[in-house]
Amino acid sequence: MAEADAYNSCYISVASNPNRIWESDDVLIKQGPSLSLQIAIGVLASNFLYHILKPLNQPRIVAEILAGFLFSPLLLGRTKEMTTIFPTASILSIETYANLGLMTYAFVCGMEMNLDSILQVRKKATSMAIFGILIPMLIGMSFFNVIQKFYEEPTTHLKFLEDDKHKTKAYLFWSLVVTFTGFPMVAHILGNLKLLYTRIGKDALSAAMISDIFGWILFTTIIPFSSNNVKTLWSVMGTIIFVLLCIFLLRPLIARFIHKTIDQEKWDDSQLLFVLMGAFVFSYITDLLGTHSIVGAFVYGLILPHGRFTDFVMGKLENFVCGIMSPIFFFRSGVMVNLVRVAQQKYWPVMVLVMLFLSIPKVVSTLVASFFFDMPARDGVGIGLLLNSKGILALLVLNIARDRKILTEVAFSIMMCAIFLMTFTVPLFVNIIYRKQYNRYKLITIEKLRIDTELRVLTCIHNNSHAISMVNVLKATNATVISPLNVFGVHLVDATEHSTTLYATDMEHSTHSGAQNNLTRSQKELDSIYNTFNSLAEACIAIRFEAFKVVSDYETIHKDIFSLAEHKRTSLILLPFHKRQSVTGCLETTNEAYKDVNLNVLRDAPCSVAIFVDRGLGSLSNTNLNILMLFVGGPDDREALAVAWRMAKHPENQLSMVRIHLLGEAAEVDILANGENQNDEERQKMLDDEYVDSFRFKAVYNDDSITYSEEEVHNDEELTSLLHELDCDEYDLYIVGQGSGRSSMIFSKSLEWSDNPELGVVGDMLASNSFGTKSSILVVQQFGSGGLMFKQNPTKEDRCELLL
Template sequence: MTSGLPLNTTNPIYTIDESRFGKIVCYEQTLLFEKREQKGWESGSTLASSLPFFITQLFVANLSYRIIYYLTRPLYLPPFVAQILCGLLFSPSVLGNTRFILEHVFPYRFTMVLETFANLALVYNIFLLGLGMDLRMVRITEIKPVVIAFAGLFVALPVGACLYYLHGNGHPEKITSGCVFWSLALACTNFPDLARVLADLKLLRSDMGRTAMCAAIITDLCTWVLLVFAFASFNKAGSWNHMMPWVILTTFIFVLLCIYVIRPGITWIFAKTVKAGQVGDTHVWFILGGVVLCGLMTDACGVHSITGAFLFGLSIPHDHIIRNMIEEKLHDFLSGILMPLFYIICGLRADIGYMLKFTDKFMMVLVICSCFLVKIVTTVVVSLFMQMPTRDALALGALMNTKGTLSLVVLNAGRDTKALDSPMYTHMTIALLVMSLVVEPLLAVAYKPKKRLVHYKHRTVQKIKGETEFRVLACVHILPNVSGVTNLLQVSNPTKQSPLNVFAIHLVELTGRTTASLLIMNDENKPKANFSDRVRAESDQIAESFEAMEVNNDAMTVQTITAVSPYTTMHEDICALAEDKRVCFIILPYHKHLTPDGRMGEGNSSHADINQNVLNHAPCSVGILVDRGMAMVRSESIDKTFNFDVIIDYYNVVFKYLRLENFGQLTLKLLLILIRRHTQSAHRASFLTDDTVKVKDLF
């Protein structure tokens, strides 16, 4: 140490020794329960016991992570980068070796308390990882993701072992055990972080995005299998475990227990409770208690406790409402409050200064670059062999380098078993940071759509010819939006010569726990999204309503789609889908809804923002339907009567859309919206504010 407390100090409270495996701290057992003199209302320091110190550490960890996260967001850096940087901030080479941090923030004597809560958070976080993984994507996947996953994994493993030997660090007695964890950390791909990157870049709907998702799931599952073998192969001293066959056998028995006992049992219990309408918090606590119980069982088997938590998460029925209840109660608390403690522990273990003493600088850079390139080159070569476009192959290679919590888990497992010493652990942590740094910025810059959106005037309702297919994108947020939209679609009067092709899109908010996706719901070959039962039932009802409209009209085709995305970027999904499907008209529901007394309610401000963003960025005509619940359609009558309130961008849009020459009687109220130019570079749809709206009653 260059500052702070000296090594082998004579302080009677604790002694410190340092080796290549880190610091060894010995302190008196009574230190955690130090007695303080108390006189009346006066007492000693409140930080002399473990609980106040833990609260302080929790506050510092969360504050540091939030600051770093918001500083890195404009750079398109994934949260994993902020997590590693937060940990490295308190490493011995940065702030962790200062006297203030050692004495008042992260003292040695309270490290065990910090690690206990960090590991508990890790167990539940891994449980959520298994809970959110849909294995049905593996069952229906094509051969291409399987080949890419296995090629990237089984090429990266031997290359990682070679790099470990190249960076042997002068300690050959630990190379055999260390190369296993080193190679696994290099080869694994973190599925949740990859899904988030694809969602941020709007690539989940692409063929490349679906291939990357399936390949990431397969890679994760293979990594877990190999990690179990690694846990079983080496003991706590980093040497060969002679009990390995028994460890593998008992772990395999636990896997069978999860498949044939736990999963059917949970399915049966919840089927009974759901039928009786009794699903509540008690069932959530039952599942959360089962997490630590399964972790205890796998720990007793000889592997890490996170293995049991992961398998238990996979055992929960995927379509059950309990999944969403657990995620709602656990996800934000874990990821936002407790998990930063785990990253702090990872940072406290990484000592960059100590690593530089035993590592050749050129060799360190060479190994980091090689770690980054091995999966990219392998994935690109295999993807090109599978006849993927060059740009998609390069993007897929970068995506398969996405790292996350699982990589840190592998490194910490090697550190705990003394398979990795401090320099090797620090070196690989920096390599993970570098690999994660370049993934999302590289994709954001390099992977852009091949073609720009067609200019607004070239694909509008005004430009459509009389006897051509008319394509409409109809958007709904909730089930009550459907009736007004379907009535409006029916009055478009489609014919065999001019059919109507409707793309009905159900807009669902991404809550941060669901993998964002855009899925064709009526295609049996596509995987279903991980929706709650309520959202799934609502999507099914919406799809049935539009399909019933299709059955009643031979000149109309309907395709129902569910889009899951944050409200802030939902307009991008709508505009991208409008471009992909080459639609001429987008129908959006008005953000205010009719109240029982016949007035318009306050409405949803997020829906209003979506409408305004679509108006600003749409590649075609846009109409906002104000449904007052009075629309009438009499298809069986010769005398057709319709009442509608429509907000459109140009009045002749409605005349083209409704094909008025075919109607006997029409009552139409049309609102003409005049948009003022606020800036020279952009227009704002100002109908949402009263001071800039001019309304003319044309009829």
Template sequence: MVSHILADLKLLYTGLGRVTLTTAMISDFYNWVMFAMLVPFAINGGSAIYGVLSTIVYVLFCFAVIRPYLVEIIVRKTNQNEWDNSGLFIVVMGAYASAAVTDLLGTHPVVGALVYGIMIPRGKFTHLLIEKSEDFGVVYLAPLFFGSCGIRLRAIYVIKTQGLGLVLFILLLSILPKILSTVIATQFYGMPVLDGVSIGLLMNTKGILPILMLNSAWDKQILSVESFSILTIAVLVMTMMVPLIINAIYKPRKLYKQNKLKTLQNLKAEAELRILACVHNPRQATGMINILEACHTTKLPPLRVFALQLVELTGHTASLFVSHVNQLNQLQSGGEQALTKAQQDLESITNIFQTYAAINENSKVDTIAAASSYSTIHEDIYNLSQEKQANLILLPYHKQSNIEGILETSNTAFQEINRNVMRDAPCTVGIFVDRGLASLFKVNLRVVMVYIGGPDDREALAVAWRLSKHQGVQLSVVRILMFGEAAEIDVMSHVENHGLLSVVVDSEKQKELDDEYVSAFRLKAVSNEDSIKYSEKEVRSRDDIPEVLHEVDEIGYDLYILGQGGGRNCLILTELMKWTDCPELGVIGDIVASNNFGSSSSLLIIQQYGCGGMVFENSNTTQKPNEVVPSNIEDGPDFVKVEWHQ
């Protein structure tokens, strides 16, 4: 229950979430032990000691004798894909058999079922078992069980006979002690009061165990009707109210706006670069490694990398899966455990990044998994990047290169994740378009940065500047200067919100910042490094843009570093943006990434933090009246030669 609440509130991967989930697991463990020990005494009195001792002997027998054979059979049949419905049914019936044994020994049947469940090896088999049995348990059995609890509940009767004041008083006594004790304990360890209150509230959420205990006490006539009803009401009220209270008082997203200068452009040279590298599969991890290699150099402080595997989960057990998938160190090696696809991918991703960390001794790498639905997983990325104090979030492009070098869509959901992250990211965001970027350990990396202007381009130049400090990187910066028609300001798109004068002044201010930053780059980098080149290209119309890009691409670069394009206020770029297939790449990025353009270079698209985030619109929709439309569009605009008409 706690893990579900934390997952719904997007706190599962924060420091608060980890402390709360760990505390809840330890607390529940002791609750189960106390439940197994005390129930026999409540039922059988003094003779219960024999039942408790017999249960302990049975548990030891299960783990010492039965479990090795059970694990061997399950793992072997799972690796050979020999499971069918009858075999799974036999495994499930083992839980009933174990429950019957503990019932005969004098303890509660659920203790035997729990022991049997712990013996089953975690991994691919448990995933298969849950997939087969979850719907039956959640849709059929659970409603029957909780429905029977509701039939026993006499809420109105208790309120009438005992009074509402007594019920509320008992509710407060059930909630406040745990909150106060938690706040005192967290204060002792230096945690904020708000975190202590949140953990205390979450500790008040109840799952299946309290309901089992109350029903067992009802069956054995240990509790009266009034006691059972009041305690059940307390469980319901606490479990329903806690998520609402936590959502109201603890909102980590408020922290996102605290530091507007958290950009790579403003990052000091001696500061550590912290990167959150998000991947969906091992292939994307291999591509990310090449970018990280270029960011790591002996001239700068160590690189800190947090490799995050994004796992889509839709089942009822989704929130607990991350606790399993993040504990690969507890899984037995040598094929003794049959892993799920997500666990196999995480193991491969972990090995890839550990190999990178072993080669680059100054780099520190942590591997994490985020399991959530794709519609909300961007919030987990926000929380992790905020907690890890990341300067840069690296995201994989939703298309991957095939054998022929053509980009093909792998999963459209990846594109939506990238857009959601770019809308309100707490730091700078980079989208990596991988076309087989070579490793720096084998060849030199030829990098080009196409600079037009705006905060995203300044951030992209900062990234390229850092990469240029690597001895294996040859950097070329091509600045595109706008003149004539190309220099016209896009007034209409911003005049309603900012006013005509504000738009003009802001454009002039951006030009001053661009000139200042490029001048500093030429003075400090180009003049002192032979591996850095700088050139300028003039553009006077929209037709000149693809011509300039073709001239650049003919040289043959391994990697383009481009700004997404926010804050440029350029009329022709705004018009071209309406016809991009992937607006998250920006106009220039969409051109170079298009299969029609014919480039074989990888791309890194940069969006600077603090500019309000990216706003995406449905660009390829019905044509508006009097709208300028390119006449020949196939896979995005054909930028080799485009004829424009009204």
């Protein structure tokens, strides 16, 4: 146990001349190399484990605590090499660095919270947060009483409580750790699980934000009482007055100055230093008042204005603070865990059970709250699990209790393990609960949607020009009181890691306060998108609209789209093509990442999908469209016909449907594509005939604005000639099926050189600049038809496989 005792040894700092505070030993020579090595080991180990655990959707804090635990006395910390790297004499240096990281991390946490959103929070979130504090506090005290009674003094004659006068404080500190929730942890977990923009995500995020604020209030008011200072009451009152002055006096002044500086474009990177120094100044003030330095740093981050300024600062500081500075504090907390002392207990199984059962109080509290708000029990359990995510406050309170001898090493180790287990298991259990729920839900296709049923469309947009063109497509769908249209406009924003938390409290459109010039680019874009779609809803009473902003990495943003589509129960996802028309009339790539998003959505969408290629439809001021629907066969073409059928009911639209029959060489089947699906191919042909006959009987014969014709194609040359011939009529919009399930040889060969497999063969031909059409194109894929199977980095030579 010599190694373990080394971690608990006192260190002595000798000052040769206390009257000259700036004169001391050369720190760079004596402590610099050792500190640099310790920081490097802690940061590298934390980041290494973080990348390993990333597939499990774990937040950084889990990897950082685990890294520290690996270097604890139980494992690597007992080796001679680690004792040399982490000597007792270096504790003061590493703790100084850890506290600097702690202050900057608290500053970032404050910036991630939007004070305006906190002040406007709803009753349900506040109630769940209050229940999540009171009930866990009571249950937590009972757990502490259990382990205290089963604790037995080891041969070293250490008591469970170092001093009986700390008994009340020990109960209080222990229960505080149980009640705390880390808002940034909850936001990142929800973002990783792609639940951030669902109902459970919004409720959990709001409750976590309020719970975290309550946690900071409790921390500010209770921590001073742990120092046994007679001036404790004055310390608390002084801190409260300081915080109120910051919120109501300094905040407007700082916001005015920052808005003015940004409006005049005077802000640059050099001024970032002054912002960071402000965090240290505020930290010094609250430390001087007797609370804790991180309170000042957090309050300073909280009062800074959101918008372009916050986005700029977070973009500069986030990676440095969370990747270099703060990991050392969490790493150090993991190092201090000593399970050897726990294992020496006679009733150590009771201690282990307490570790496991400490996650129950939060779940019980949210279940109680869900009963009063008529929430499903599943949501109560899910939110309770999410609120178990611990952050900076829980670890800080635990470290303070240990350093001030309020809790012993056994109690500290038990709670540290509980914090690790709670935060580690949250994403695992929540993912199991809600993924199973969504996977059971199967959405209906437009083909099978009754005409008197509401059509729900999820429209994905990258910029306002996409919104304008999408609005004209949606206008043409003929929304009526009998068959209304519900549009969910989703602004897709590529995100850095901090953006998920930064924008988490502003997921839906809201009127932003402050100067318009202070809005971030995405906020301005969302406002423009909202106004564009809102004009559509105001023009027709049968159209409803909701705006959302999804902030996520483009590589995984399709999962957010799926979650929203499932949550809103949409029948169609409408996507913009990754190319747009230039002044010369050619399609030019705007962002290659848009194509990857579309391919990912097509691959595993929970409902039907349509990709819109805009060649000027967005510039039309009315919906008097001349539409051509090309029908070759298969589920995608039937879905495309269902969309065209709805548009044909619009009194100002003209629809021409051309059914293309493949004969001769064109009808030859690709054995590799068809496989053993001969029977299903016959069934698809039968379904095609039934649906086309129904369209002719119900639509063509009863509406002069709809025409129907049939054409025969024997080879790929005839197909190309037919498309050129049809294009001479200058249609405004082509509607075609993507082509999943077609086994004809001419389509299989064409896919080998297709530039845009997401459009299918016909859609790719129409969208190519060499074809020369001026018409916009809507390519439809039906849910359940199989979708595209493609390689992650498709090239022109890649062979796409179409599966039924």
